[in-house]
Amino acid sequence: MTGSGPEEAVAEAFEEQRGRLVAVAYRMLGSRADAEDAVQEAWLRLARQDAATIDSLAGWLTTVVGRVCIDVLRSRTARPEASYDDRLPELIVTQDGGATPEDDALLAESVGLAMLVVLDTLRPAERLAFVLHDMFAVPFEEIGQIIGRSTDAAKMLASRARRKVQDTPRPTDERQQQRAVVHAFLSAARSGDFEGLLRVLDPDVTWRTHTERGMVVRLGATEVAARIQHAVHVKATARPVLVNGAPGIMAWDANGKPVGVMACTVVDGRIVEILSVTDPERLASMDLPGGAD
Template identity: 50%
Template structure:
């Protein structure tokens, strides 16, 4: 709901305080009662956050957040960049507080709409509409056929796996010979003498190999209707990679870090959790 372990802890403590002050003797369904209190606390925190949006931190913080062991097992790093959790938190940040609450409670935790309605202070029908609207945004709208989407996802998966491992040969196998990597000023902040444009597979592969720590916070996402990637330490969006794919090779990579440009990017998930799958645990990123 909140995307932050610290904020989740604050929410649990506030819920406990409110529950202790209340008369719980007449409560028939304790679980639903506590869910309502916690949901309202989280909703208040989300509304407060939307009123004081934080500026994006300098990208040099990635070097402090990421492990400094360059030989770390990529399989272990996959735990950090949970396949749904990291990208999901990024997309959830594009939703309004009530939409986010309705979607998370219903689609991830199967809370009935009559209970969600009490939390968001709407009718059950309105709560259902909130979740439906949020679901459409979370799924995103691909601009390409599903067969092309699967092919692009495989290419991006291979690129990110090679990036995390620092594997030059694997990078060369997925990059087109004339690939171009472009980046805006904000994306290059903290990286001395890195050019805004790099051309050629070897040059792009060599530069990518220097960004292993950033790659550990990257995961595929729908970017403007096609498969790209987001770089989001602990669910906080820092970079978007708009990736152009021709055949089975990457022909272009546009790295977006400018906050104004990030707001204009249309994001969605390539993997979407369903209610049938049961509650999700969002790994390191938070609760």
């Protein structure tokens, strides 16, 4: 058996970095597919580069992936139709209480929905500085080189982003409390209990639904509860699931076909935000558990 040549050695070194690079890109872009594309672009650039000129492969790849992600984020900003309201954060749905090792691996790579929403409010340079420094401990000096700013400027960007993240209501860490709130919400929804729905909904709750016709937004506990109460006659089976590792709800029709996914953000014992998907095309593109018990 012959030894590995320089090209094989570079490929092996890249594969060792791939998992970390995908994680960086995913937290930057909020999409596993986009993250994979960014890392693939880094590989293509590496293939055209003389590896002997690279002092630190990990640093070089992080820089390339960071710059690719910045370009993607800026292109989204330049296209109004690509705003957060129209884009669906990646949702990983798994059975609640029956996680397999494969499920655990997926959830370990996912980012909580609330954090994805917060990150999406940051400017591209702020998001990169915050993600690289606070999540991956990349020095500010390197971050400054990636975004073409000074080290101090990179620190300021990360600090500004950190304040925005800290000022945003964060979901409670107690999984059992989250689960209890979502279960109470589901129970009230099944029976059309208007008062029960109001007890678990924050007065200023926001409900965004990705439908076949586009995004529908409902604001306030009264409007949300009234809409859910109105839908009590819909023939569907709904059960608790995990959405990005947090308690959520999924519904199937009589044939076991998915008809809806609902992600709930719980803060201080009440649901403050709901993101749901009923668009058949979007549902078909997601890897969803079946409806059979």
